[in-house]
Amino acid sequence: MIDDVLPAAVLGAETFGDEPDGWLFPEESAALGEVGEPRRREFTTVRHCARRAIGALGLAPVPLPPGTRGAPRWPDGVVGSMTHCAGYRAAAAARRAEVRTLGIDAEPHAPLPEGVLEYIALPEEASHVARLSRRSPDVCWDRLLFCAKEAVYKAWFPATHQWLGFDGALIVPATDGSFHVRVLAQRPQPAGVPVQFTGRWVVRDGLVLASVVWPATV
Ligand SMILES: CC(C)(COP(=O)(O)OP(=O)(O)OC[C@H]1O[C@@H](n2cnc3c(N)ncnc32)[C@H](O)[C@@H]1OP(=O)(O)O)[C@@H](O)C(=O)NCCC(=O)NCCS
The missing domain is CATH 3.90.470 (Ribosomal Protein L22; Chain A)
Incomplete structure (x- = not known):
């Protein structure tokens, strides 16, 4: 579904449920803080999707903590976006050289x-x-x-x-x-x-x- 709304320069990853083997880097866990289980699951699964998207760009997994006003911090040279709602999580990422910014x-x-x-x-x-x-x-x-x-x-x-x-x-x-x-x-x-x-x-x-x-x- 995500690929239907993205141009070729943007790589997307999605899932229709939470990933049992999703995990967080320590700085992501620290940034998330004490939250309920549903929030921890969506935050973790969407980062699992984001790491798949940046992996498809040829990059190794890196922490993607929330930054200013909740916008995720992407690695240098990468832009991206994340979303989650009931029954769906998705992320998209692209090289900054090709895409200035994106939102999903x-x-x-x-x-x-x-x-x-x-x-x-x-x-x-x-x-x-x-x-x-x-x-x-x-x-x-x-x-x-x-x-x-x-x-x-x-x-x-x-x-x-x-x-x-x-x-x-x-x-x-x-x-x-x-x-x-x-x-x-x-x-x-x-x-x-x-x-x-x-x-x-x-x-x-x-x-x-x-x-x-x-x-x-x-
Ligand atoms: C920030 C906002 C867009 C999030 O949308 P949402 O439908 O509530 O939530 P979603 O689950 O789809 O997306 C949440 C993700 O958006 C990302 N996000 C949060 N704040 C963001 C920001 N300032 N910039 C970019 N991405 C942001 C995060 O990755 C977040 O997930 P995470 O906290 O697990 O990392 C919304 O809460 C908001 O503030 N809207 C008001 C501003 C607006 O929509 N203006 C309309 C302009 S025409």
Whole structure:
């Protein structure tokens, strides 16, 4: 599923359950701290996926502790992203020389809880979701919008070190598995960051998965 939303330069790894033989480096365990078992399992399994992804790039396993604002710290020369939700964990990684930043997000493919769309969507996005829902009712467009926004933020933050709120970008999904993103005015506007770009999405097996990849040349 992950490969459906990634270009060739990005290597993905996914799993639909927790890995019994997943393990953490001591610095990852220390960064995680005292948490419940479900959180330990998702944190461990997604790093197992991430080590598979960087292994596919030809790199040895390294610690991937959380850094600033929870963004994972990738090895020098590598960019990547991680996601987990019920029944799914995935990571994606690429060489910094080819990809500037990337974000992935997975969500259960179900309508958002009452009131959430109003909270996360710009008026134009909400109207578009309503139109798409009438036209293609098999897709939970509200959840897809949310998923795309999270993927945008996961790509945005490591590249800019700036917060981007739900109203910080206008996202327009299309029925062909793409979505268009227009970043709205930011203060300060980060230098050299694209104002418009596209992402990809897929719905399958009860999940929605979205990705955003900025090539190194943007
Ligand atoms: C950070 C955020 C995107 C995480 O999304 P989520 O759906 O809750 O969680 P997921 O399980 O898919 O992803 C969690 C993983 O994202 C990664 N992550 C966390 N913070 C991150 C950040 N600031 N930048 C990049 N990646 C981050 C981590 O790898 C984390 O897993 P880990 O803690 O086990 O390492 C979300 O909590 C958030 O803060 N959203 C608000 C900002 C936003 O979405 N703006 C919309 C812009 S249009």
